[in-house]
Amino acid sequence: MAQRSQWGTRAGFIMAAVGSAVGLGNIWRFPYVAYENGGGAFFIPYLFALLTAGIPILIMEFTMGHKYRGSAPLSFFRMSGKKAEWIGWWGIFVSFVISTYYAVIIAWAMKYTVYSFNLKWGADTESFLFGDVLNLAETPGQIGGFVPGVVFPLLLVWAIAFVILIAGVKRGIELANRIFIPTLVVVFLMVVIRAVTLDGAMFGLDAFFKPDLTKLANPTVWVAAYGHIFFSLSIAFAIMITYSSYLPKKSDITNNAFITGFANSGFELLAGIGVFAALGFMATQANVAVADVATAGVGLAFVVFPEIINQMPGFNGLFGVLFFLSLVLAGLSSLISISETYIAGISDKFNISRQKSVFFGVGLAATVSLLFATRGGLFFLDAADYFINQFGVAAIGLVEVILIAWAFRKLSVFEKHANAISDIQLGAWWKICLGVITPLVLGYMMFGLLKVNILKQHVDSEGTVIGNYEGYSDSFIWTSGWSVAIFAIVMAIIFTLFKWKKNTLETSDYEED
Template sequence: MSRTTAAEAVPAREQWTGQIGFILAALGSAVGLGNIWRFPGVAYENGGGAFLIPYLVALLTAGIPILFLDYAIGHRFRGSAPLAFRRIAGKLGEGVGWFQVMICVFIAIYYTAVLAWASSYFVFSWDLRWGDDPAGFFTGDYLQVAAAPITFDFVPSVLIPLVIMWIVALVVLGAGVVKGVQRANVVFIPLLVIGFLILVIRALFLPGAIDGLTAFFTPDFAALADPSVWIAAYSQIFFSLSVAFGIMVTYASYRRRRVNLTAPGLVVAFGNSSFELLAGIGVFSTLGFFAHQQGIGVGELEGLTGVALSFMTFPAIVSQMPGGEWFGALFFGALVLAGLTSLISILEVVIAAVRDKFGLTRAQVVYGLGGVLAVVSILLFATTSGLTALDTIDNWANNIGIVASAIAVSIVILWVRRAGPELAGHLSVLSTFKVGRIWLALVSVVAPVVLVYMLVSKIVELLTDGYSGYPTAYLGIAGWGSVLLMIVGAVVLTATRWRHDPELFEPWPATATLTTKGARR
């Protein structure tokens, strides 16, 4: 791309006020719905207590190394994903950055719908409105799920909270990085931790809680011989830490020049995993109570992960608990807080990228583009076919989009651009925890090999078996069509002219002065 005639550099970035603000914001992004409704079930189905072994291996060999990679790129090249990747690897890199932005666009428009459901159920908890048939209430009375995969019949009970969630998210983002994003996380993350701790402590004293914990932690070491268990561990770590789709690149770009990068990264990584373990204890203590009430084993229960766990199984449990109204309010309140902080980070990726590219103000992007995304979200997910669309797009965005993005980053940044030593030097010069050859091997060889295996196996599975019994034509439109739109959007946005010249930039510390001691280890 030729330089703009204005020959103006991209304006200086907003900055977090300090280390704590960044850590809480990064934790707010990492700790999301998946920590609560995905990890416990995945662990239970993949070896129970034995799953913690591949989980820890995945954290150390892929999660933390890729998290450091995102930090290094964002902090050294001071930009959103497209800007930072453009500065490190030209147009090809910018294309990867815009692909990550497009992933965030698709995730944001459906993620908000789940927040709408959780906020509704927070209200429903006080009168146990789902009655004796929580599953029927969720798909019938509440979502009014239609048999047709595509409808345009709006559901008022979803529409209203969906609009409210969009307003809350956009108001927070409109206030800026410090007064909005940081301040929200400083308030929401402590509230989330305190509320969830209360929930877990209450769950531990329920009849049958020990049975649930026994089921959760009992190790099945034979499962470790199954490659799918290891892939499940890498998948959980990868999706949970918010890596490879622009969030940590963007957040790191708001850090001050002279700042420790790796030590806070370790805090975020282990803090996120600690919350997942806490969620597993709370969820399975509660499931143990539910099984005890029905006189069956925990393994005989259905709906142990995802939407079914949160909006079908948990309401049924709450209805049988003494003081269930409070327990339900705590659970769904935790879902709202965890989801809202993650949604804010996802939208910030989009906002930062558009601001960098087109030189717009934060208010213009937040309320202009954000308003458009809100309308699209309402049209797709406030309808009787919203659950089907959400389930499909979520599967393709995460299992195809994000994994492909991570592979592309490794190829473009580490193999083609060969920027690994420079990024390792940047991390080591500024941080107390140094990185070197082992880190380079993990991010450029080990992680990509695992990710390629994950991507290929998932593509083969989707092409062979389809998904959730949905019509093939629908999956082609909503699933593969979503990925195609991400690619097309990335290509078009890469070809668009920059308002300010992204090349007018000098990374600090200067490349020539970076120590290579870390990279030589």
Template sequence: MKSETTGRNTWKSRTGFILAAIGSAVGLGNIWRFSYLTYENGGGAFLIPYLIALLTAGIPLLILEFGIGHERFGSAPLAFHKISPRWEWLGWWPLLFTMFGIVLYYSAVIAWCIDYLFFSTTLAWGDDPNSFFFNSFLQVTSSPFEIGAIRMPILIALLVVWVVNWIIIVRGVGPGIELANKIFMPLLLILTLALVFWSLTLEGAMVGVSAYLTPDFSKLSDPMVWVSAYGQIFFTLSLGFGIMIAYASYMPYESNMTGSAIITALANSGFSLLSGFGVFALLGFMSANQGIALEDVVQESIGLAFVAYPKAISLLGTAGPLFGVLFFLSLTVAGISSSISIVEAFVSGIEDKFAINRELLATLLCLLGFAGGLIFTTQGGLLWLDIVDHFINNYGLIVAGLLECLAVGWFFKIDIIRNHLNKVSKLQLGTWWNWIIKFALPIFLSIILVNQLFRELLGAYGKYSWESLIGIGWSWIGISLLLSFVLAVQPWKTSNHLQNGRGEELK
């Protein structure tokens, strides 16, 4: 659907916009990454810094991104160009490393979920889910440079992921993304509720729930617990991706943007908290069934979804296959709702600047996405995924978010954004919001960044060789940064960049 006055895509309703924003935010990480971080960082103790991070960083930054997209009226590249032409590259950079980085390996993980959905029907992983996942399914090699062969089950499922992405993206914002999320989000909620309630009925479930809710306050003195909490909030809300800026630009002028940001953030975190009950209940069941301590059930984050859960599914007896199908279907739905948002953010940027036909652009990007994801379907794919994910999440997104705050807070009149938000929203932002964007968030993000760099210098990440970390991780960041400047200096094929924000009193 396009606006009659601007010719720009628009959402059919505020509900559709909020569901799409929630669909982008809610992903695989809400189910297994949040639960694992809680499990690893003192159970209920982790919820304290997590909720503080949500209030002091997540919601203010999401409001900022909604405000940038809505007031400057454009995708991330267009919005930052309107802030200042010299900042346009900052709009392109996150789009490049998410479209040609995150979504490439993310779609491969969704492909794993699709494969495991079918494996669940026969409990194909047998008595040793760990060996099945790493040795039989992925057939992981010993080095990132030992790529090995393409795993056909993953390749076929990857093709399905990109076909679904293409079908939704090519239809546009209203009939495509909005409609898909109106189906996906209620479905995901129903699946999650079914899994949580089922898990709570299992023997030993309350032991797990108790560990989930009982805080170990001694953990709060560990700075890494706080860094993990702020990092999780930042990543789970799709902040720094350029997605929320694009989505907000599709909203009509009279739209409650501040309220929408708060609803989106709370719904996303609420989903994580809800999923945590199901995950910990299942861990408690495994602990009781196997006679081992709860802390010995899971050893690593990715193992929670593809090793611990399959093992628990096998322990459920005849009900196991149905539980497995529900679990991996929920992961698939959560993953696809997030992947389409990443592709759409890039489509929006290209459309705004180069006016390329959406159908052609969506087709080309989905073909490139499938081709780029092939490396993650190989036997060395897990190692590539681990490296690329580490560098993009710990450096790319953090630096992009930090620069976003600096660009708007210090090199642009942030009151322009705040006044616009207050004009269209019921909830009024005070000058406290300016201070968070200008001072608090840059400090939080700088601490996370410095911490990651310090740990990086102490020892090579994941015990990989420095050659693989530089050749894969740092190169991915560097090449995407270079390309962002290349795109920024290209001439505009549209007149969008000649307009300022859409508020009448704003300059």
């Protein structure tokens, strides 16, 4: 088997890892999560979760990929055979599903970057998004035909991803992130600087940072902190294992994990400042409280921010271009990392060239993603995103740490490997975090999620019980939600049943336990 690809430099790997972690959620999810869970006080459980779950799991996955020198399935197989391999495939199929709809959101951001030049969305930004841009179907589950205005930028997104991925690790992924990440930081800094100079910006920042210490007594706030850290750092769905498998033999694993974790958190803080400064301006213009305009997700990015841009006293178009370009850059760096998981997995398992794997993986993902470019695409995207994250990523994390810590008992093996090449030495704190704290918190999260979704006790923003998630029908929840999460597990089992090629397993480019 050919020598495994490698990063050109340590900085290249770190930029790629940070590029994977820094995604759309940093900009449109974290600010609202922090605001809703105690403002400035939220940073206490957030930092605690980062140090007891986020970075420890990053270290574990960096170590696994570096030690076993393979994609997620190959690394798990080399660790403990077939009984572990399926976890790697589970992560890969979760990544595959995420990539199919993530690309569509990047396509929307591309369109809005262009729209910003002449503020094409007009005064009614909500009607423009759901009507003119998405031509949204009336009923969830109705496909309704393709929306050409979404299909064409979607194909452009996949074309960019294809060119980067087929160029390889060093000349493709590393080079792209060396361009994307510095550009993203500079562009978003310009967004933040403009936002904090707006009238009412301090009003928004006060709402964001003002600590509500009473929230710290609420266990759901701590669970929210762990949940956000978990989803934010790209852990538990094959990405970091894959990326670290391309590291040179002598690599400081623990330092890399700390740098990646804190760089991601630093960008989230920056995003919070930019978003809430802008929301403060909007609230001031409307003479309402920040709570009345604060939101997250698609609504924040494609409805609220265009409204803010409309009301700005100057440089409206430039601000819009910079904001939506930030979403495009953050999205592309994450999409590349997500896609690399199944490209590496397919290449390793079936011993085919990278080029063939890219053609097959990206081609299939792009084809499936067309479902989300239909009139009913937003509904399918919403359901798939909720279920694949909650019952895919979070569930994998729980299973992964329990099996590695307690069933396969590999923490001591990983500790020895990481300590041999890292400045920061691991010890009891790391094992306690992974063996006790993380399983307990994730287990509590999963129990709560299962209870809510099985008993149908979702609550809307006004405290009203709405039954299924977003009030969707049982049939739509099953066909577009639960089925997606189940699909990832079933495909993981099926791919585990295939035999590895003999020359793949005979390579000596990794350490035996």
